[in-house]
Amino acid sequence: MAPTYKTVVLAKRPKDNIVPGETFRLVTNNPTPSAADLKDGEVLFETNYLSIDPAMRGWLNDTRSYIPPVKIGEVMRGGCIGTVEASKNPQFPVGSFATATAGWTEYKICRGNELQRVVVPRGGKLTDGLSVLGMTGLTAYFGIIDVGKVKAGDFVVVSGAAGATGSVVGQIAKLKGATVLGIAGSEDKCRWLKEELGFDDALNYKDRDFFKKFRAATKDLIDVYFDNVGGEILDMALSRAKKHARFVMCGGISQYNSSKPQGPKNYLMIVSMRIRMEGFIVFDYAKEYPRALRELAQWLSEGKIKRKETIVKGGLDQAENALRDLYQGVNTGKLLVEVKPIDDK
Template sequence: MDNTNRSFKSWRLKQRPSGEIETTDLELVDDIIPEINDNEVLVRTIYFSLDPTNRIWMSDVDQYMEPVEIGDIMRAGGSLAVVEESKVEGVSIGEIVQGGMHGGWQEYFVMPASDIIKIPKDTGLPLTAFISVLGFTGPTAYFGFLDIGKPKEGETVVVSAAAGAVGSIVCQIAKIKGCKVVGIAGSDEKCKWLKDDLGVDHVINYKKENILESLKKSCPDGIDIYFDNVGGETLDAALTLMNKFGRIPVCGLISMYNDWSSTGPKMYRNILMKTLTVTGFLVSDYAEQFGECLESLGKWIAEGKIKYKVDVVDGIENAPTAVNKLFSGENNGKLIIQTSKEP
């Protein structure tokens, strides 16, 4: 196909944000859709993921992968796209694939045959499941909680950003494993969902309550696992109440992504006093075990033991404003941008 007259939009990083992401930190650019070579497909993005880590990638702090360079298309933490042209044997027009590291904040892109992962058909699940609970957020919860948290029945588990994409799945896996679960979230509505719909035992609205005082009340036997999504003051409160041999999977530090200047936790000493295991992890390090994880998550979803929410924002032009919902807490589930219709 001659793509000379076909253009697509993408967001390119214009400057590194200072504090919250501003729309002026990025630029919406039109480019010509590229031609494909043998063993390549051209795909049209349907959804791309917005993630707290977008803010990390925009900065030039030392991080777990290269920052996005100024002028480059903004990286996405996942995308789903439909094949529009194919020069790959066995891949047909209309099939839906994962964008992997090829799909950024953009409407079209080219993928090599070697990186194509097809989305299974006729699963009975909405397509958005494959960019949320069965994308990266479910596996993040699964490996972080089970492999690093090492839960035992009856233990007390505290989860921050508990109503979020990762946190809500952690809460439910913890209930499946027979733990007592305390969820910390930033609104009464989120707390109500955690308690009424997900079966979380105690909830704390950290925007209204003193986190440490509320944790003392809801964890009279101390905390065995603190699943950390936020860092900062919440981490300090949890550290204060950790039990001997407690575990802290460090999943994220969202309270710090807009400003790295804050100092470390005041209760650092409890790592020694309570012989804690504090372990950072990246879901990408578990890529080879995804099969086992997706099977378990799929089974729990089918059994009604795991529920998930997806917050879909329409239109690529809204990506830079929508991403800030993750930092204000306005997102209601896994935040994704829809750039074109599902086939």
């Protein structure tokens, strides 16, 4: 019998939360593509790790956004790191590693221009290509440097601070001479931010005294607020903004599972404090990725940026649960699903 391979397809658009066993469907496909199926310039990509991203929830909605929605019946979109299993493209020899938006699949035939080679810097590892040297590291870099225009002496507040993006935002802000307060969802995460990543302070937003502690911690008022979560925390940050504060609008994970996302209630602070609130999408900076990746790789090699991964094992079958659990804060640092281990770990 010909070998089979698995994919996960979108079965039904969720109204609010992802519904296990309903939103996605695991499909067994036959036969697995092989070297004989390749045309010139193509490679057979075998997925090792899937990147699990908050934005995925938005791709399930049939609405106008920065990227078209995933279609019903289509393989779920997603970034992956994988191995070149067979190749008719000299730039991607057999056995080399690459990242690609291959989606939730064990195998895919990709054209060379759909792949990026993974170069591991000293002190790095392959999966950094999906985090600090991939989309979340780039988002942190352009968000805090180009949009937030962080500078020495700034007081920076980062929400979602123990996640893949937020943890790098805070460390870059420290490298630029800012004072950094992180906000995250557990005491352990806050300890990691302060004791290992060098944040000046960190607060657990699930603490019952969080609002009081936030007011005390922001008594000098905020120069730059990097928003990953929206909702009540954004409102609180608005109420503590300094005149001419910069608000970097990166994401709003607290609203992603809601069919009626709530905007800020304190929005008049934007007027009274002359706040510049600016959204951005990392793809806007695509031409500048090489420069940013060089600097991020150098910081990683020098130990100036640290990172963590949370890896969910169990293959593609676990992708749906991992995505659902992302919105419960299951991860510290980057959330990945292991489809087939790479032995550099």
